[in-house]
Amino acid sequence: MAVSAADVKMLRERTGAGPMECKKALEETSGDFAQAEKLLKEKGLAAVEKRADRATNEGKIFIKIKDNVAVLVELASETDFVARNPEFIALGGTIADLALAKGYAEPNEELSNMVTDLATKIRENMGLKRIKMVKAGAGEYLTQYIHGDGAIGVVVKMGSGKPEVFEKDEAKEFAFTLALHVAAFNPLALDKSQVSQAVLAEQEEIFRKQMESDEKFAGKPANVIDNILKGKMAKYLSDICLLEQGYVKDEKFTVSQVVENMSKQLGASLKIVDYVYFKVGE
Secondary structure, eight states: OOOOHHHHHHHHHHHOOOHHHHHHHHHHTTTOHHHHHHHHHHHHHHHHHHTTTSOOOEEEEEEEEETTEEEEEEEEESOHHHHTOHHHHHHHHHHHHHHHHHTOOSOOHHHHHHHHHHHHHHTSOEEEEEEEEEEOOTTEEEEEEEETTTTEEEEEEEEESSGGGGGSHHHHHHHHHHHHHHHHHOOSBSSGGGSOHHHHHHHHHHHHHHHHTOGGGTTOOHHHHHHHHHHHHHHHHHHHBGGGSEETTEEEEEHHHHHHHHHHHHTSOEEEEEEEEEETTO
16 A cells, blocks of 8 residues: 555654654555554564663663652663663653652662663663662751763762751752762762671771782781781771762862861751762663
């Protein structure tokens, strides 16, 4: 049967498929739009299934905050080209909005089906890698930071005995800068109390073996070696713990010192309650 250009255009708008594919689908289904759309989707699914084993190491992080709840979403793709696709970006925002509205704290069938629908249209393997929900309680405040093109996303939860302080621009800007700091330095923990004994023991063993193989430590008394080891562990903790890291805007001061100084400046005690760091592909 003859297929008009208008019919092809309409099917393209509904499916995103190429003009020749739309024309062929309409011819094969005798102009039945519903069947043609189904046929194109089946072909798209087949194409995606063939690529299902291909790595999805690109993508974007999406963050939405509303009513003291934050949601972080990692939507993955095969290529950075697709990660910049407006439909891909719109889908990530929609998923974050839906997760926030319905309280989804992890990927589910509803959200995964939305990803599959776009994957069949674009014909590239995609995946909803993870979702994280962060809730703020009384006296707490949430802020976010997205780095560059969405490769890194951070949510920081702040707290204060005077929650009205977070209505001030200075407090909001400070919280945002702390989120930027987390994005830049990717701390392993908030403070040393959150670092597991297993991690500490493993790192201490690494330092000890490094010293044993270094000639400059040969023959040194055990107590000297132990003191050097303590110094190395203290430096390690200052590198991986957010509160002990040098502040992103002035590394002469630790984050904890800057928080204390800002508390005095604003006349309200501030503290970092928690943070979440997402990076594409991790």
